[in-house]
Amino acid sequence: MGVDFPAGFCYNAGKLSFYLSEALLLQYLTNLWNALDFGSLESILLRVASVFLCLTIHETCHGLAAYALGDPTAKRAHRLSLNPLRHIDWLGLIMMVAAGFGWAKPVPVTTRNFKNVKKGMILTALAGPAANILLALLSLILYKLWCYFLYPLLAINFTTASAIAQIFYIMCLLNINLAVFNLIPIPPLDGSRVLTAVLPARLYYKVMQYEQYIIYGVFIILMLGWLDGPLSFLRGVVYNFLNLITGFLG
Secondary structure, eight states, X not given: OEEEEOOSSOOOHHHHHHHSOHHHHHHHHHHHHHHOOTTOHHHHHHHHHHHXXXXXXXXXHHHHHHHHTTOOHHHHTTOSOOOGGGTBOHHHHHHHHHHSOOOXXXXXXXXXXXXXXXXXXXXXXXXXXHHHHHHHHHHHHHHHHIIIIXXXXXXXXXXXXXXXXXXXXXXXXXXXXXXXXXXXXXXXXXXXXXXXXXXXXXXXXXXXXXXXXXXXXXXXXXXXXXXXXXXXXHHHHHHHHHHHHTGGXX
16 A cells, blocks of 8 residues: 655645644644744745755655665656655645744655565655755755855855855754654654554554544644754754764864
8 A cells, every 4th residue: 555754844734634623723824924024035035945955855865765665656656856846735835934844745655565665664764854964964064164164265245145154054954853853753754654664563553543643633732832842952962963073164
C-alpha cells in the first residue's frame, strides 16, 4: 500500500482540514494575521523565498531517497523536482512563514517496492531532515564567509549586504527548525516513520490507526505553545553544533 511521508512542520493539509474544526482553524489564522508585521515587507519576502527552498529540498530528498531504494512512486508523481510548485501546499506555506511550522504536499511512497521495507522507510524518512541539516550548515558557512570575508572586500552598499546576510541566516534557522521538528517521533512527522519502522507490525498498525487523532492533538499543543521550550532548546543545540563546526570561519 502507498504510504505518505509528510514534509516538515509537515502536516497533511487534507487531513487537517478534515480533522480540525473550521472555527478553530479560522480563529488561529486570524490570530496569525493580526500578529504579522507588514511594516517589514522585505523580511517577509525573504522568509517566504527561504521557506520555498527549504520545503522543496526537503520533499525532493524524500523522493530521491525512495527512488534510490527502488520505489519509483515519487518519480511517477513528478515529485523529483526542484520546482517548488510541485511540493508547496499554500495554506501550509502561510502557516510556516507566520508561525514557524506548516506543511507541504506529502511525498507518495509505496513501501512494498523496497527490498528491505523497514530500512527503506527509515532512510526515506531521514532523507528530508538530513538534507535540511546539510543546507543549514551550508547556509551558515555562506553567512560567515559573506560577513567576515566577502562583504568587506566588495563595494556593496550596506542595505544590499545586509539583505544577503539575512537570506543566509534565515535559511540556516529555517532549515534547523524544519529538521528538528520533523525528527520528533509523533505522527505524521518524519521521526514517527523512523519509530514505527522499528516497531512490531501489529503495534505499527495500531499507531497508524490513531494517527488522525494524534495529528489533531499535536496541532492543538503547537497552538498552545507547549512545545516551544523543548523545540527551542533542541534548535539551540543543533545551531551551536553547526556553529562549532564552522568556528574556523569566525
